[in-house]
Amino acid sequence: MFKYILITGLLSVCNLQTQAGTFALITNQGSDNVSIIDLDQNRVIATVPAGHRPAGIAVSNIDHRAYVTNPESKDVSVIDIQNRNLIKNIPAGDGPVGIALHPDGSEVYIADWYKHEVFILDSRTLAITSSIPVGHSPSGIAVSPDGLSMYISNRDDNNVMHINIPERKIVATIMVGKAPFGITISDSGDQVYVANVQSSDVSIIDSRTDTVIATVAVGLFPYAIAHDQRGNRLFVTNQRDNDVSVVDLASFREIKRIAVGEYPEGIDIHPSEEFVYVASWFDDKVSVIDLKTLEVINEIETGKGSRAYGKFIYSVED
Template identity: 25%
Template sequence: MTHTRISRGRTFTGAAALALCSLLPAAHAQKSYAVETKWTIGGEGGWDYLTMDAPAHRLYVTHGPKVEVLDTTTGKVVGQLTGYKSTHGVALDPDGRFGYVSDGAGNAVYVFDRATLANVATIPAGTNPDGILFEPKTKTVWAFNGRSKNVTVIDTKTRTVVATIALPGKPEFPQADGTGMIYDNIEDKNEIVRLDANTLKLTGEWPLTGCESPSGMAIDITGHKLYSVCDGKKMAVTDYAAGKLLGLAEVGDGPDAAGFDAKTGLAFSSNGEGTLTVVNTKAKNFPAVETVKTVLGARTMAFDESTGRIYLAAAIMGPKPAPSAANPRGRAAALPGSFMVVVVGKQ
């Protein structure tokens, strides 16, 4: 919240007082973001993508070998998707009937019924399917395979693989623009690729100069922009109609996911350092207008377009161990039972 401070003992002229009064409504009308609550889920295992189903008020949270399903009106777990080895992402059809889970260790995509949360089909994918999306024009599901560096395209009517498209490097988060075009970050090449769902071909590659290891991506369909978060505390802004990098915004350290609010023109970066960066995409040079303290390690997120809320996955981390043969980077482990969803909203 922006506050206007008035020094004691200073006399204002009538014009100055009027000018100050004209500023106060705008200052007090401005809303900032803050953590509203934390929903404890518990259990053990790592996590990856979160997927929001706004019409159904459901949040899908990948969590180790299962997917937690939360009711966003109550914060309660209403079910689980199970039977997997290592979950990464969830894609949803626009009809509210079926969902698709990428099982990285299982090298497969599972189809589930959203009413019963039962698995109804298993479709083989490439090696370590990670990012996944539903392309609405062609009614296909695209599973981006991290280790085999390709994408598996699935016809949702027949539930069969119709294409496997080679990629120039390791894919990360994908987005679709609704016209049949799909965009994906290539992490080890520092670039974006464009794929045509109509022809099942790769049709463009654009460098992200100044963006190291792009991971999470958000899309502004009306403005034809992509927001890719990168190592080095950057968010790359790309005009996907022109295939041109427009600039780099400053964000927090260790970002892994991004979001975009079409109503406000704000983009979000969830950062492993325990912050959420809010970026004004309508302003010159894309300034960061707010940094919200969240929870250490809360680097993946989903944006709820119906409420403007942001949901982040996190856990309370134990002490950082010394590097060892089993844990060469000395990564801290999450404390058992501490897994949670952090809810951020406007105040």
């Protein structure tokens, strides 16, 4: 039996600047804020306001900020994680959704659902410096570990675009399943994984050739993906089945389903690769899965309508 942990307060007096550990930042679309969870204690330790209907998130261990997309207020919230406050909201097109960071923290990439562009935000000046036209309804962004390539899932075009970041141009368009959404890349950078919502499968792309090398059936309406490098597995949230598919990358097949909360969306893996965290939109909570047993061992109550679409785990070293 796992514990069910409630929020004990909105703000604590300790500062993350003096508190080493690992934290999850969860966007709460129904309460217009972000919950900060201490993953050593498995409890919410702070809540920070964001824009209207926050969805996507990318956290930086370099500048200690969280960048949050707010589709309905058409902006990106910049949050100081250490001091737990909102720095500013930056206008960003007509419907920012997916968001990702350059590995060196210098740039933030924002997918605009309605304008069919990716905006590039300078993290130093907090100004949008340029944009790249992409496909229809861009939803997910994955950046290669070397910072040279970006992969964009275009939901309404059923494809993934490979963008050369230094040159700001599209170098390949890869057809995948129906309505691709969540996307991630392996730590080595040699494979890209995309969840196809309406075909209920995952496309696996060889980034060296920009070709699909496998398609794996998963649950109903897969939304987001996390890559377990150590276990050579994928963890995929299935919105309509209220579970997570575990995909073995050696055999390219689904090996297990793990029941979680209702309408799971965002998913991320602890840096220790011991736990995976799943935000459930309709249950207002985060489920904690043990990567050894593949069982839910904890649940953490968050704000209303938790989505956390993107890389939401942040680590502070001693």
